[in-house]
Amino acid sequence: MTVRIVLDTCVWLNLAGDYRNLPLLHRMESTVDECEVEFMVPDVVQAEFERNRDRVMKAAKTSRKDHFKRVRATIKQFGTGDTAAILEGILDVEQKMHMHGDAVDETLSKVEEIMAKATHLVPSVIARSRAATRGLDRVAPYHKTGIADAVILETYYEIVEESAHEDHRFAFITSNTDDFTHAKVDKSKPHPDIAYYFDGVRSVFATDIGDYFGNLMIDLDPTGAFDDFYIPDDPRVSSEINEAIAFLWDQVWYTRHVYNMEKIDSGEIQVTDEMPKDKPYDQTKITKGNLATLRAAGERVRHKYNDRPEVLGPFEDFEWGMINGKLSALRWVMGEEWDFLDT
Numbered sequence: 499m500t501v502r503i504v505l506d507t508c509v510w511l512n513l514a515g516d517y518r519n520l521p522l523l524h525r526m527e528s529t530v531d532e533c534e535v536e537f538m539v540p541d542v543v544q545a546e547f548e549r550n551r552d553r554v555m556k557a558a559k560t561s562r563k564d565h566f567k568r569v570r571a572t573i574k575q576f577g578t579g580d581t582a583a584i585l586e587g588i589l590d591v592e593q594k595m596h597m598h599g600d601a602v603d604e605t606l607s608k609v610e611e612i613m614a615k616a617t618h619l620v621p622s623v624i625a626r627s628r629a630a631t632r633g634l635d636r637v638a639p640y641h642k643t644g645i646a647d648a649v650i651l652e653t654y655y656e657i658v659e660e661s662a663h664e665d666h667r668f669a670f671i672t673s674n675t676d677d678f679t680h681a682k683v684d685k686s687k688p689h690p691d692i693a694y695y696f697d698g699v700r701s702v703f704a705t706d707i708g709d710y711f712g713n714l715m716i717d718l719d720p721t722g723a724f725d726d727f728y729i730p731d732d733p734r735v736s737s738e739i740n741e742a743i744a745f746l747w748d749q750v751w752y753t754r755h756v757y758n759m760e761k762i763d764s765g766e767i768q769v770t771d772e773m774p775k776d777k778p779y780d781q782t783k784i785t786k787g788n789l790a791t792l793r794a795a796g797e798r799v800r801h802k803y804n805d806r807p808e809v810l811g812p813f814e815d816f817e818w819g820m821i822n823g824k825l826s827a828l829r830w831v832m833g834e835e836w837d838f839l840d841t
Contacts, residue, residue, distance in 0.1 A: 499665050499712065501529075504538045504654040506647075506672035507546040509707055513601060514609040523608040525715065529564040530615050534718050537616035540653040542646050545620065555602060610640045638689035639677040647677050655695050657768055670695075671710055679705065701775040739828055745809075746825040748799055751841040752810045753818070755796045762789070 513519045531534035573581055602736040621629075629648035633640045639647040654670045661668070672678045678692065688696050688703040696703040704710040738814045761767045784792070803809055813821065822839055829838050 499667060499718075500534065500536060501669060502538055502657060502661075503669045503671065504540070504657070505543070505544045506670075506674055506678075507550070507709070508673045509548065509671055510543065510547050510609060510613065511550055511554045512673055513550070513707070514606045515557065517602050517605050520608065522711060523605065523612065525711060527612050527615075529714075529718070530612065535714075537612060538619055538654070538657055539613055539616040539726050540619045540621055540650055542621065542649050544613070546646065547613070551606065553582045555606060607655045607792045616728075619653055619657075621649050621653045622656060623785060625649060625656050628652040628655075630768055632691075638691035639674070651678075651692060651695070651749065667700060667702070669704060669710065669714075671707050673707075675705055677701075682829055720821065736832070737834060741824065743828050743832070746821055746828070747841055748802065749810060749813075749821050750825060750839065752796065752799045753813065754813070754841065755792065755799070758792070759796070763765065 513523060522724045526535070526537075530537065552832055553708050575769055577584065602826075626649060629645045630654045632638075632648040633645040639651055651670070654668070675681050678689060679685045679687060686705055687693070695701060702710075758767065762769065762784065766782070770783050770785055772785055773780065773783060800807070800810070811818075826837050826839060830836050
């Protein structure tokens with residue numbers, strides 16, 4: 499069985515504008531590569547997609563920017579209690595949205611790859627004539643600003659009519675429920691003006707591509723053995739990164755602390771009442787006051803990890819290298835220079 503699918507322009511744009519669609523797009527591409535699905539793209543859909551893609555991508559990256567700005571301003575002006583924690587949480591959410599906005603570039607690329615593999619169609623004179631008649635008669639899916647929707651629909655129906663393969667199945671998917679459905683009655687079913695184009699078996703109408711593909715995958719593989727595709731993890735936000743940096747900082751600092759205490763105990767570092775004021779700092783000496791401060795700091799760190807002391811070492815060479823590498827990398831992410839390991 500081969501399923502030939504026509505997606506309305508709005509569906510392609512919706513897929514491109516949301517990074518969460520990546521798993522679905524991978525699944526769609528897989529069915530194309532396995533020759534189980536063939537996407538059919540009328541030239542009017544391609545033209546509308548190219549005309550609107552930049553607008554959709556810009557909106558996906560910036561639509562919430564002003565909203566977060568207003569929310570922060572409102573909290574600062576009228577908030578009470580621990581507003582700092584609230585603002586930090588909002589910053590985390592905003593950062594995730596910003597990262598996801600960048601991820602939309604990958605989503606767009608995947609949509610364009612699938613469209614490139616599709617069969618591209620030039621609507622026939624008959625399809626255009628039928629669309630014009632729908633416009634003149636003011637029947638669905640006629641739109642006030644043009645008859646492009648009707649051209650897409652008639653092109654789809656022509657594909658169904660001309661197919662001589664009994665095992666072929668067809669689907670028309672749109673999220674434009676205003677024009678293609680009887681919105682005030684049932685947004686999931688085709689408008690009565692176009693309902694006779696869809697028998698629900700050979701020719702299917704759908705308004706949710708996610709639901710449609712979920713059911714299609716079951717039809718194509720009733721065993722449920724089809725691959726689970728990569729689902730991108732949410733990127734780390736600044737609060738998570740800073741928490742990890744603090745933990746790694748403790749590990750590095752405490753390891754150096756233990757090393758220094760051993761040098762003090764062995765006499766390699768001498769304890770003195772005070773450091774000479776007229777000489778450069780001498781790393782082979784430490785004052786009694788600084789030593790007391792150092793011991794107290796070590797005790798605080800040990801107490802902090804009292805329930806899991808193993809995280810403070812001692813470490814094998816490989817572990818120690820990994821810890822320092824992680825700290826350097828995370829600090830670089832947060833704006834420091836590479837190899838900054840000062841504690």
